[in-house]
Amino acid sequence: MASAMTHSHNGHEASRAEIELAVHRRLMRFGEAESRVAPVWAEADTTVRAVESHLASLWTMAGDEGPMVTEKGLPHARASVLNLIVTVPDELSAERVVGTMLGLGFRHPSRAIVLVADHDARGPSLDASVSAHCHAHQGDEQVCYEEVVLTVRGESAAHLNGIVAPLLIHDLPTLVWWPGDPPFASPVFDQLVEMGDRLIIDSSDFSDLMVGLRRLATLRRRSGIGDLSWQRLGWWHELTAQFFDAPRFRRYLPNLNRVIIKYALPPSSGSEPPSAPDDPVPGAASPIAQSMLYASWIASRLDWKRYATVEPLEAGRLVLTLEGRYAMVELRIEGIPSNKVPAGDLLSVRLRAHGETGAAEFIVDRDGDEAIVASNADGMTAQLRRVRMELPSESELLANSLMTDRHDEVYEAAVRAATIFLSSARPAEEAG
Amino acid sequence: MTTTSSRPTPNLAGDGGPRSIANPLREGLRLGRMPEPCTMVICGATGDLTERKLAPALYNLLLGGFLPPEFSVVGFARREMTDEQFRAHLRDGVDEYSRNRPIKESIWESFAQGIFYQRGNFDDLDAWRELSTVLDRIDRDRGTAGNRLFYLAVPPTLYPDIVRQLEAAGLSASGSARPDGRRGWSRVIVEKPFGFDVTSARTLNKEIREVFSEDQIFRIDHYLGKETVQNLAVFRFGNGLFEPIWNRRYIDSVQITVAETVGVEGRGEFYDQTGALRDIVQNHALQLMAMFAMEPPVEFRASDLRDEKLKVLRAVREMSAGDVALNVVRGQYVSGWVEGQKIPSYRDEPEVAPDSDAETFVALKLSIGSWRWAGVPFYLRTGKALPTRVTEVSVQFKSPPLALFERAGTPNIEPNILAIRIQPDEGILLRFGAKVPGPGMQIRSVNMDFRYGSSFAVDSPDAYETLLLDAMVGDPSLFTRDDEVERAWEILDPILNTWASGSGGPLHFYGAGSWGPPAADELLERDRRAWRRP
Numbered sequence: 001m002a003s004a005m006t007h008s009h010n011g012h013e014a015s016r017a018e019i020e021l022a023v024h025r026r027l028m029r030f031g032e033a034e035s036r037v038a039p040v041w042a043e044a045d046t047t048v049r050a051v052e053s054h055l056a057s058l059w060t061m062a063g064d065e066g067p068m069v070t071e072k073g074l075p076h077a078r079a080s081v082l083n084l085i086v087t088v089p090d091e092l093s094a095e096r097v098v099g100t101m102l103g104l105g106f107r108h109p110s111r112a113i114v115l116v117a118d119h120d121a122r123g124p125s126l127d128a129s130v131s132a133h134c135h136a137h138q139g140d141e142q143v144c145y146e147e148v149v150l151t152v153r154g155e156s157a158a159h160l161n162g163i164v165a166p167l168l169i170h171d172l173p174t175l176v177w178w179p180g181d182p183p184f185a186s187p188v189f190d191q192l193v194e195m196g197d198r199l200i201i202d203s204s205d206f207s208d209l210m211v212g213l214r215r216l217a218t219l220r221r222r223s224g225i226g227d228l229s230w231q232r233l234g235w236w237h238e239l240t241a242q243f244f245d246a247p248r249f250r251r252y253l254p255n256l257n258r259v260i261i262k263y264a265l266p267p268s269s270g271s272e273p274p275s276a277p278d279d280p281v282p283g284a285a286s287p288i289a290q291s292m293l294y295a296s297w298i299a300s301r302l303d304w305k306r307y308a309t310v311e312p313l314e315a316g317r318l319v320l321t322l323e324g325r326y327a328m329v330e331l332r333i334e335g336i337p338s339n340k341v342p343a344g345d346l347l348s349v350r351l352r353a354h355g356e357t358g359a360a361e362f363i364v365d366r367d368g369d370e371a372i373v374a375s376n377a378d379g380m381t382a383q384l385r386r387v388r389m390e391l392p393s394e395s396e397l398l399a400n401s402l403m404t405d406r407h408d409e410v411y412e413a414a415v416r417a418a419t420i421f422l423s424s425a426r427p428a429e430e431a432g
Numbered sequence: 433m434t435t436t437s438s439r440p441t442p443n444l445a446g447d448g449g450p451r452s453i454a455n456p457l458r459e460g461l462r463l464g465r466m467p468e469p470c471t472m473v474i475c476g477a478t479g480d481l482t483e484r485k486l487a488p489a490l491y492n493l494l495l496g497g498f499l500p501p502e503f504s505v506v507g508f509a510r511r512e513m514t515d516e517q518f519r520a521h522l523r524d525g526v527d528e529y530s531r532n533r534p535i536k537e538s539i540w541e542s543f544a545q546g547i548f549y550q551r552g553n554f555d556d557l558d559a560w561r562e563l564s565t566v567l568d569r570i571d572r573d574r575g576t577a578g579n580r581l582f583y584l585a586v587p588p589t590l591y592p593d594i595v596r597q598l599e600a601a602g603l604s605a606s607g608s609a610r611p612d613g614r615r616g617w618s619r620v621i622v623e624k625p626f627g628f629d630v631t632s633a634r635t636l637n638k639e640i641r642e643v644f645s646e647d648q649i650f651r652i653d654h655y656l657g658k659e660t661v662q663n664l665a666v667f668r669f670g671n672g673l674f675e676p677i678w679n680r681r682y683i684d685s686v687q688i689t690v691a692e693t694v695g696v697e698g699r700g701e702f703y704d705q706t707g708a709l710r711d712i713v714q715n716h717a718l719q720l721m722a723m724f725a726m727e728p729p730v731e732f733r734a735s736d737l738r739d740e741k742l743k744v745l746r747a748v749r750e751m752s753a754g755d756v757a758l759n760v761v762r763g764q765y766v767s768g769w770v771e772g773q774k775i776p777s778y779r780d781e782p783e784v785a786p787d788s789d790a791e792t793f794v795a796l797k798l799s800i801g802s803w804r805w806a807g808v809p810f811y812l813r814t815g816k817a818l819p820t821r822v823t824e825v826s827v828q829f830k831s832p833p834l835a836l837f838e839r840a841g842t843p844n845i846e847p848n849i850l851a852i853r854i855q856p857d858e859g860i861l862l863r864f865g866a867k868v869p870g871p872g873m874q875i876r877s878v879n880m881d882f883r884y885g886s887s888f889a890v891d892s893p894d895a896y897e898t899l900l901l902d903a904m905v906g907d908p909s910l911f912t913r914d915d916e917v918e919r920a921w922e923i924l925d926p927i928l929n930t931w932a933s934g935s936g937g938p939l940h941f942y943g944a945g946s947w948g949p950p951a952a953d954e955l956l957e958r959d960r961r962a963w964r965r966p
Binding site for chain 1: 455456457458459460461466468469494495497500501502536538539541542543545575577
């Protein structure tokens with residue numbers, strides 16, 4: 001049904017079938033992954049009960065043949081820590097989901113339910129395939145997960161919760177990962193989010209960042225929201241905070257007066273970042289998301305308020321004046337076309353402050369999977385050092401999001417600040 | 433990025449203390465426990481420990497982002513060496529022993545800028561004064577703020593001299609105790625063994641305490657840095673299910689096994705003077721027992737934890753000479769096969785006396801005279817050249833009050849077992865009876881097996897990483913306190929004295945690759961119990 005949003009479908013049954021086929025080809029890669037430990041079970045026009053009973057038989061004695069999944073000849077003692085519901089709105093997402101999920105298997109024993117739902121499609125209401133995967137970890141240890149791929153067509157697609165609920169492992173946290181731009185207004189979105197304990201999104205995928213973040217701020221989840229774009233900022237947060245861990249630099253913190261953030265735009269675009277739905281680059285819908293979250297993180301930690309718009313957001317560039325406790329702060333965010341890092345990733349951060357002994361500057365510059373960190377303060381020669389900045393893969397980001405089960409109040413404060421900054425960053429005619 | 437070290441550590445030691453103004457950017461971040469800028473001084477830096485353990489631990493902490501940018505290292509030892517040579521020495525250690533390899537060149541190069549070497553004899557006060565000058569210079573150049581962590585990677589016999597030199601060179605005082613009003617802390621890390629009996633341990637503690645206060649002293653027992661030992665506390669106090677049955681009413685007995693497959697491996701001289709009781713029981717085994725048996729602390733912080741552990745040790749009944757003969761079995765291995773390798777007899781090992789009666793195996797039965805544990809025997813055993821390498825604590829629960837199924841033809845149901853494995857395959861196993869499907873009433877024991885490795889596919893940090901970081905942060909929870917060390921010796925001293933006097937039962941021989949001498953089995957058979965075969 002989400003594909004109906006992103007692909008116009010004026011009764012083009014042929015192209016719909018093609019898309020569907022393509023999605024399935026990609027999703028079948030789950031079943032064929034090297035880590036597969038039991039034959040893939042697949043059935044067209046099946047029932048939820050059939051899927052349920054196949055899942056149950058995976059790990060138990062199945063007739064004379066013994067259990068399907070064994071470890072050292074013994075039935076595998078399965079550990080499981082969570083349910084994951086993943087929606088696949090379109091072909092592009094299918095590719096991304098497969099890649100990410102295969103990477104994830106190493107980290108979390110889980111049951112993953114992948115949903116391809118199309119309200120307007122014809123054909124059987126439910127097709128399903130089930131596969132089980134185990135990865136070796138630390139010698140003999142096995143981390144296992146099950147993958148259930150469900151294609152839901154027609155009216156059933158509007159009632160996904162009834163299909164998913166019986167397939168969840170009881171009493172485990174349930175997470176809903178919604179790759180792409182979530183259809184915040186759709187009842188299906190509400191249904192699934194309601195089933196989960198936690199919603200995982202990537203704000204860089206939002207077609208309208210401000211609207212998306214506003215919606216996030218009003219969603220009330222039991223254990224909050226995981227934003228992969230926020231997770232990507234982990235090292236940036238850490239390195240920035242490190243400057244001010246040292247007591248001698250702490251005093252510069254209230255006196256910061258300029259923050260310059262540079263981030264990567266897709267290489268081709270020198271102008272407006274692309275937001276067309278057929279753009280194939282994931283994370284390119286709102287490449288400014290990470291920079292915006294980083295800026296609003298500092299601002300919300302240090303209690304900076306919006307003061308004036310110097311340059312509204314244009315061509316990925318934005319300049320605002322913020323009001324700090326002791327000083328006015330210039331916030332400058334600048335997108336630079338780059339093919340070295342994924343679109344949206346930060347390239348550098350420069351913080352400047354006034355001190356008793358003159359200006360101080362704190363710099364983090366990304367250089368591939370390392371960063372150069374420098375501080376120039378106290379009249380001391382610039383301290384330079386090189387540190388690791390391996391930005392995690394999407395699988396790792398997802399894995400980290402799955403490990404948390406709390407509200408992240410720091411994130412939530414940053415999101416609130418970001419919506420305020422973004423609304424004042426709109427060009428004059430749009431600002432409201 | 434790893435996600436470790438989120439252990440709550442609210443109240444730190446008073447030396448230097450928590451920062452006066454918090455860093456608002458730190459709130460909610462992954463690394464809640466960033467150490468203050470500091471310099472780590474490794475005394476005896478050219479030795480094995482630096483290469484095998486310290487260098488890899490520091491490098492992995494660096495990669496994880498746990499070290500502050502100012503962090504510096506100074507190697508201090510007798511050998512002539514340049515900064516460059518010392519950096520290469522540490523690098524070799526990382527190359528060979530780090531869990532993250534290969535080394536990242538540019539990051540190491542950048543880190544190496546903060547590594548220095550200072551030559552000096554430990555008995556030469558001028559060398560220590562020079563060291564002090566070097567440390568002042570590093571404080572100035574690198575902003576390490578007068579914070580120093582001294583790691584004594586030297587034999588314990590040198591500890592007293594070294595701490596006195598540190599004092600004489602003005603390096604030992606912390607915070608307000610520093611003469612010239614300069615700020616910063618000094619801490620010292622020492623390795624086991626802490627003495628070889630209660631008298632020597634008291635003397636050693638006293639000599640160190642003459643210079644450093646207890647909250648500056650970090651005694652490493654690397655077992656306490658292991659994840660599962662910390663998990664023991666979570667298992668007991670983070671779950672509502674286990675604590676109510678963690679007492680004499682439900683628990684029949686407890687076994688603690690620390691088994692090694694290796695022989696003495698070139699440490700013949702050291703081991704011949706030490707033996708299994710001093711080498712393993714005094715620290716690792718008794719610490720495990722204390723973590724297992726302690727009362728819930730009021731708060732999960734260092735002083736409360738250590739108070740509770742001490743209470744357990746204080747409640748352990750000291751043995752009379754007669755008890756020793758009855759409750760302690762010592763053994764020594766003779767030639768045999770372990771893991772497909774032939775191991776020579778202990779007495780044939782290099783540097784071991786041909787008539788040595790050092791014990792390479794010991795099994796003992798202890799009782800804890802506390803309200804909670806009265807009447808529950810604690811069986812401890814440890815040894816070298818045993819069939820498998822395993823450390824575990826296993827709990828045997830009492831049998832049900834009625835043998836309800838005896839009448840149905842199922843006479844002996846095995847008792848429930850809960851085994852907590854520390855290494856390898858960290859995890860928890862619960863053994864319980866289940867009905868065999870089909871007509872009739874047949875009961876068999878089944879295992880419910882939980883492994884950390886298959887639930888969290890995340891690399892655990894090495895114990896030294898955890899402990900070094902804790903010492904930098906100033907959190908002594910996982911280090912042993914002076915009174916714990918002394919009390920452990922008080923428990924073992926009667927055994928050592930009885931053995932020394934020639935009584936206390938014979939030294940039994942066991943073949944390498946067996947589970948110790950038959951006398952160890954008899955120790956339990958007498959109580960109608962048996963050792964678990966882990």
